[in-house]
Amino acid sequence: MTRVKKYKISEFSRLVGLSTFTLRYYENEGIIKPHRDHNGMRYYTTADIKWIGFVLHLKGTGMKITALKEYVALRAAGDATIPARRALLAQAQKDCEAEIAERQANLQVLNHKIDWYDGKLDASIAETESFETYLKRFE
Amino acid sequence: MTRVKKYKISEFSRLVGLSTFTLRYYENEGIIKPHRDHNGMRYYTTADIKWIGFVLHLKGTGMKITALKEYVALRAAGDATIPARRALLAQAQKDCEAEIAERQANLQVLNHKIDWYDGKLDASIAETESFETYLKRFE
DNA sequence: ATAAGTCTTATAGTACACTCTAAGTCAAGG
DNA sequence: CCTTGACTTAGAGTGTACTATAAGACTTAT
Structure with a gap:
């Protein structure tokens, strides 16, 4: 039972190079759906890192x-x-x-x-x- | 004495594909300086067409x-x-x-x-x- | 315990480059 | 003559994508 690494928003922010503002904004826009812990705190996983990576590539092509x-x-x-x-x-x-x-x-x-x-x-x-x-x- | 062709703003607008709004805006920004006739009306010449052409190329490279x-x-x-x-x-x-x-x-x-x-x-x-x-x- | 971090919603500000309107005057063409 | 178009200043609106703040509540880390 290997526990999956969970990143809080500020750590994740550093990892993907997007501000916490932007992460919450993307969430509002439905572009990313972080998980929530028992207290309602967002957490992100490596899958989310990959997804944001892809999103940034798409954005980098000029996609709106x-x-x-x-x-x-x-x-x-x-x-x-x-x-x-x-x-x-x-x-x-x-x-x-x-x-x-x-x-x-x-x-x-x-x-x-x-x-x-x-x-x-x-x-x-x-x-x-x-x-x-x-x-x-x-x- | 071949007279130089003068374009009024609306004709020039059509020629270069920029709205009259944009032309006046560019003028405000100092990017283009049309001539003025005896009544203060703007007029543009073929030199201005070439200049705007170059400006659009520069803008097209991403220049601010x-x-x-x-x-x-x-x-x-x-x-x-x-x-x-x-x-x-x-x-x-x-x-x-x-x-x-x-x-x-x-x-x-x-x-x-x-x-x-x-x-x-x-x-x-x-x-x-x-x-x-x-x-x-x-x- | 206390500081730092996170949560919420709603709203405002920033940056860029236009884009348009108002309102009043004046000029040109048919 | 009269419609269309040009002039002015100043300011508001648009679109895109963030970026930031407020304010109050709650959680986590040292």
């Missing part, structure tokens, strides 16, 4: 709290919702890929601008050359 | 309004600020690259989770295999 809530609701509704959950994640995947692509495109312009500054500083491109003219080289 | 304002201020202060401007853009570049890398790492986890769902749906991995176990394969 609302989508996260939907996902949790589907999870709670049982195996019948597996296709719906997969669809939700696939949407997040698509959105994240699009977001990355957009960032990269914008970064490209920024890179060119820095190149231009470097060119100007090195006097290796004409002083009069405008950024727009310069950019046309890459179109 | 405050950084943008700094950049504009430096620009207005003349050529002596070129190194500072370059540094500001280099910082934005670094931040953007870091952001992209982080998104990609999180996307990776999402991809794996979707693979896991697909595995489960195909019954090609054991029903009992947990996501965490699965993920360990990639560590």
